[in-house]
Every structure is written in structure tokens, then in C-alpha cells.
Amino acid sequence: MGAKNVQTARFGIVHFGIGAFHRAHQAWYTDKAQDQKQDGAGWSIVGISLRSATVAQQLNPQDGLYTVTECSPGGRAVRVIGSVRQVLTASEQPEAVAAAIAAPETHIITFTVTEKGYCRTAEGSLDPELAQEGSIYPFLGRGLRRRLDAGLPGLTLLSCDNLAHNGRQLENLLTAYLRKQDPELAEWTARTCTFPCSMVDRIVPATTIADLDAVAAAIDMEDRGAVVTEPFSQWVIEDRFAGQRPAWERVGAELVADVTPYETAKLRLLNGAHSALAYLGLEQGHTFVHEAVADPAIRPVIEQLMRDEAAPTIPAAPGQDLGAYADALLHRFANPALNHRLIQIAMDGSQKITQRWLETLLESRNRCPAILTALAAWLRHVRGDNTAIWGAVDDPMAEALALAWKGRTSAEAVHAILGHDGVICGESALRSSDAKELLALIDAKRM
Ligand code: CS2
Numbered sequence: 001m002g003a004k005n006v007q008t009a010r011f012g013i014v015h016f017g018i019g020a021f022h023r024a025h026q027a028w029y030t031d032k033a034q035d036q037k038q039d040g041a042g043w044s045i046v047g048i049s050l051r052s053a054t055v056a057q058q059l060n061p062q063d064g065l066y067t068v069t070e071c072s073p074g075g076r077a078v079r080v081i082g083s084v085r086q087v088l089t090a091s092e093q094p095e096a097v098a099a100a101i102a103a104p105e106t107h108i109i110t111f112t113v114t115e116k117g118y119c120r121t122a123e124g125s126l127d128p129e130l131a132q133e134g135s136i137y138p139f140l141g142r143g144l145r146r147r148l149d150a151g152l153p154g155l156t157l158l159s160c161d162n163l164a165h166n167g168r169q170l171e172n173l174l175t176a177y178l179r180k181q182d183p184e185l186a187e188w189t190a191r192t193c194t195f196p197c198s199m200v201d202r203i204v205p206a207t208t209i210a211d212l213d214a215v216a217a218a219i220d221m222e223d224r225g226a227v228v229t230e231p232f233s234q235w236v237i238e239d240r241f242a243g244q245r246p247a248w249e250r251v252g253a254e255l256v257a258d259v260t261p262y263e264t265a266k267l268r269l270l271n272g273a274h275s276a277l278a279y280l281g282l283e284q285g286h287t288f289v290h291e292a293v294a295d296p297a298i299r300p301v302i303e304q305l306m307r308d309e310a311a312p313t314i315p316a317a318p319g320q321d322l323g324a325y326a327d328a329l330l331h332r333f334a335n336p337a338l339n340h341r342l343i344q345i346a347m348d349g350s351q352k353i354t355q356r357w358l359e360t361l362l363e364s365r366n367r368c369p370a371i372l373t374a375l376a377a378w379l380r381h382v383r384g385d386n387t388a389i390w391g392a393v394d395d396p397m398a399e400a401l402a403l404a405w406k407g408r409t410s411a412e413a414v415h416a417i418l419g420h421d422g423v424i425c426g427e428s429a430l431r432s433s434d435a436k437e438l439l440a441l442i443d444a445k446r447m
Contacts, residue, residue, distance in 0.1 A: 011043045011244055012106040014097075014143075016136050017113040018047030018055050018087055024068050024204045024229040026110055026160060031083040032251035043246045044085040046100045050113070050134065056087040058225040066225035067215055071337040077231070078218050090139055101143025101155075107243040108156045111136065111170065112200075115163060115351035116396050118173055122424055126176040137177040144178075144193075145185050154192025156242045160200045162271055164263065164355045167197035167238060196238035199263040201270065203332060204229045205340040230335055232328075236262040261317035268310035269322070270329050272356040273302050276374035277333065278345040279381050282390055283445075289340040293333040303330070305370035313363040343390055349378050350397035350424045358418075358425070361434055372434060376441035379410075379417065397423055410442045 013030065015022055030043055047064075049055050059066060064084035070077045090097050100106065111117070119130035119137070131137045140157075147154070157174070159166035174195075178186035207227055215226040235253040249255050256262075274289070280301065281292030292298050306329065311322040357371045380386070382393055382401040395401065400423045404416035416422060418438075420429045430438065 010105060011246075012100070012103055013043060013045045013108045013110055013246075014100045014106055015045050015047050015110045015112070016050065016090075016139075017111060017117065018049055018059075018084070019112060020207055020227045021200075021202070021204045022047070022110075022112045022160070023066060023081065023084070023225070024227045025200055025202045025233065025235065026112075027081055027083045028068050028079070028233070029235060029248050029251055029253055030246050031079075031081045033246040033248055034083060036250045037247065043083065045083050047084050047087040048090050048097055048100075048139075049087065050090045050117075050136070053089040053092065055225070056089050059084060059087045062223070062225060066227070067219060067223050069211070069215055069218070069226065069228045070231045071228055072231050072335060073337050076214070076218065076337075078215065080219075091134065094139065094142070097139050098142040098146055101140070102146035102150060102152065104150075104152055106155065108158060108241075108245060109140070110158045110160055112160050114348065115161060116348055117161070118163065118169060120169075120173065122422070124169070126173045128180075131173075131177055137174065140174060141178060141181055141185065144189055145182060148185055148188045154189065154194075154242045156240075156245065157193055157195050158198060158237070159195070160198055162200075162267060162352070162355070164267060164359065165197055165260070166263075167195040167240075171195035192242065194240045194242040196240040197259040197263060198238065199234070199236040199259050199266050201234040201266055202229055202232065203335075203338060203340055205338055206344055208339070228338075230332060230338055232332055234266075258317075261314060261320055264314050265311075265316075265320065265322060265325060267355045268314065268357075268360050269306045269326060271352065272310050272360065272371070272374075273306050273329060273333070274345050275349065275352055275356050275378070276302055276305055276370070278342040279349075279374060279377035281342045282346060282381065282386050283377055285389070286342060288338075289333050289342060289345070290336045290338065292342060293330065301370045301373055302333075305368075305374065309364060309366070309368040309371055310360050312366070313360050343394075346381065346390075347394040348396065349382065350395050350401065353378060354424065358430075361430065367437070368434070369437070372438045372441055375418075376438055376445075379414065379438075379442055380445070382417075383413070410439050414438060414442070 065082055067078050067080055088096050119127050119135050121127045159170040163169050175186055211228045212226055215223050236259050237255050238259045239255040277289055277292040280298050286292040306326040316322055361368055361371055383405045404423050405413045418425050418430045
């Protein structure tokens, strides 16, 4: 790995949430853009983990270098990535995080902090209880305040999480935080920073010991920061940058005026199908996505969800073929070389199902039996039906969801979870006809 030519960076990106996804996606694009560069401008990333020091311990001793392995039935392709300069652990190095944001060479802050990292209420506004020390907001507030004081320009804050209108959400949430903490900074941020929306796509299973062993055998050295992924990758970015950016479009990223059709299709078809595969698949005893999608009892539900229920709610962009998109997704899900665990996708369902299923249900003019079948499986999952085999429910709302089921009938629980004042619902409460159909499905436990 030492052979990779790491440039002295003149332009910086600060990234919050340097997990496997970022390393296989934005850092991979940035590395490829570096290899293509014609202008001599070097870009590098300071990665930040909010709490855990694990990634810092993996990558810093390797000078930030690590491998991305693309797995397909045809074999494995390994690439060394040299775009990450350093990893900081925010809880231990708050001063270094503020300094990275305030560095004159920093132009962009990117985010993959997962849905729950945005600290939202069920209605989608900032939850002041959650947006405390340790969340992204105080770190952003301190770093941006230093830029203002130093007379430096604003930044592009680019959300790369699976949220609808992710840039707008980040903008609204950060603005709400800053208005309370530092109104002058809120005004400066609104005037000088931009918050583009983006659609990110690449399936990145959590790295296993077997993956690390396979990489070590392939490159003849240990790589503690290795990530594995599929060959496919997509990144569609709203072209709204406050300053400079890497030439990501030279290596496959698409810069567009409006991300909405791509983002909505990805959330409702890919992620919607993924969550359905997770809850239906776990109930059937499957471990991996490729097993669940091959199950003749599950596959028709997935096809119906994507083609008949989600796709008709999406006004496609010119040239966007949603039928072909669904075909391609089924092919990607079937990749047997990936070993993508259903339990990984089942995590944090309370933060995911609104944009993956409930918005389709609300916007659809037709019945959506496949989504309701998946929703019934999720409700059984959070009731605890799968815990004997798959362990405790991993969700920030797990306790509230279990409580909503406790001593209640299915009808009462559905109301407590998905009604107007429900645990997760807010604006996207179920229509009464859907609620009725859902109830029958919960208790029938069949597909
Ligand atoms: C998955 C996503 O874990 C999940 O919830 O649906 O991480 C999915 O693999 C990515 O969005 C694919 O781009």
C-alpha cells in the first residue's frame, strides 16, 4: 500500500461519519478524481468519527491508506485509496475538529452520519434533547464560528445520507440549532454556505474477519481499514457549491440541477425493497440479501413493491427508466459474492421507513399490499418476534416501540406507532383503509 502516491493537499474536505460507506463511496470518488486530475490541485479528506476511536486506530497507523474490494461473481478487484489524510475522534479531539473546519484550505464538509445522526423529532424538526454535545451540531457550530471570526469564506455542507431532500433537511436542522445558540452565525451560514442535496448509492456490507483475511491474502499485507463493496456505484449531486470542489464528474458522479427524481427512486425502490427484504427475510430464517431475494415467497412482494407501488409515485427525470432501474436492482441484490446481512439493514427501521415506505403509501393512488406486507413484518420485528434468533431490536426508538406493543392489541399498537401522534409518524400517518389492511396482515403472518 505504501506505493500509493499521497499528495500534499491544497484543498480539504472534512467528513463526518467515516464508516465503511464513506470509504467505499465519496473517498473512492475523491481518490479516483485525484488520479485523473489535470490541474495539479490536491484534495484530501479529514475523516471524523463522532464517538468511537476504532476507525482512527485502523487508519491512522496506515497513513490513511486502505483498500476497497469490489466483489462480484466474476471475482474481486482491489484498489488502494489514498484520499483520507487523517481520522479524528470527535469526542476525544473537539479542538482538532474545530480547527479542521476552520482551516483556510477546507471547502467542503460531507456527512454520512446515518438517519439518526440528524437528531430529528417524529415531525422532522430538530430535537433539542438529541442535538446536544456529541452530535454533529455543536462541532459544526464551533468550527463555523471560527471561520466567521477569521473572515474566511463559507463552505459547502453536503449530506450523503439516505434522507429525502437531505441537503434541505441538513440546512433546516442546522439553522434551527444555530438560531438558538448563535443567531449571528445562523445569519452568516445562510448567507455564505450551501447545502446541496445528493443521492448516494453503493451497497457496502459491514467488513468481516473473513473479508480482512481475503484482502491480506490478495495484497500480501494486513489492512485493518479494508472495506468490501459491489462493482456498482452512483452519486448524483445538486450543483450548488459555495466554493471549489474535486472534479468528481470526471470519474462518474453526475452534477445536476435537481436531484429529486434520482433520490426518490433510490429511497423508494432500492432502500424500500432492502428494508422489505430485511424484515420478511429474517422472518423466513434468511441471513443474506441474496438469499431473501431468491425466495419464491418473497421475490414477488419485492417486485410488486418496486414496480407497481413505488415507481408510479415518482415523476421520472428525462431518460430515467424506472422499470430498467428495478431490473438492475434485482440483479444487484442477487450478487452472491457480497454477503450483505439482512440484520444490518433491519437496524434503525424507525428512522428509515418514512422515506422508504410511508411516503409511497401516502402518495399512491392505489392499494399497496406489498408495502403493507413489509410494514406488518417490521411491526412484528419491533414487537420482538425475531429477537430469539436475531437478538435485541437495534433501533434508537426500540424501547418506545416495545412499549407501544406492551399489553396492547394490534389495532392499538398500530395506532400508537403509526397514528398521527404515533412513535414515528408525525406527518405521514397511515390512511384508515391502509391501517385496516395492515391489521389483517400483522395477525395473519403470511406473505
Ligand atoms: C441499506 C443501505 O442498510 C440499509 O438500510 O438499505 O445502506 C443501502 O445498502 C445503501 O443505501 C445502498 O446505496
